[in-house]
Amino acid sequence: MFAIVETNGAQYKVTTGTILELNRIDAKDGKTVNFDKVLLISDATATKIGTPYVKGAYAIAKIVSHQKGDKVRTFKMRSKDRYRRNKGHRQQLTTIEITDIKASGSEKLEPAKTQTSAKESAPKTPKKASAKPPEKKTAK
Numbered sequence: 001m002f003a004i005v006e007t008n009g010a011q012y013k014v015t016t017g018t019i020l021e022l023n024r025i026d027a028k029d030g031k032t033v034n035f036d037k038v039l040l041i042s043d044a045t046a047t048k049i050g051t052p053y054v055k056g057a058y059a060i061a062k063i064v065s066h067q068k069g070d071k072v073r074t075f076k077m078r079s080k081d082r083y084r085r086n087k088g089h090r091q092q093l094t095t096i097e098i099t100d101i102k103a104s105g106s107e108k109l110e111p112a113k114t115q116t117s118a119k120e121s122a123p124k125t126p127k128k129a130s131a132k133p134p135e136k137k138t139a140k
Helices: none
Strands: 002-007 010-015 019-023 032-035 038-042 047-049 058-078 083-102
16 A cells, blocks of 8 residues: 655655655654645555545654755855855754555545546536526617
8 A cells, every 4th residue: 555645845655664754843753643645545456536635544654763964065156256155054854654554544445436427427407598688788
């Protein structure tokens, strides 16, 4: 079973046992976190796509550690102007491990039903005849 999970503005494909490095999550090491923004969930028999999220589905993750990413250096220079700027940045990261994926609470996914066209599924209502045609405006 796998799922597509959204967190911190990014989307990740996760399965049980997946280890991910994300932007910093405010929780202590060893704690569990639930990701409830599940965009898609699939197992061997069925796939469920959310609009935008799958209702009731979530992924459970354990926080493994917090660390800093690699240092990124930016350097700006304008020749002949004595202008130089040197900046560095290290992104705060969290490593997590996906322990479980739940679909709609703890239900199993149901196989997809055959889809009917919009015309077949819409209820049939008779058209009402208008009593009076709309009036036309004339320019004077």
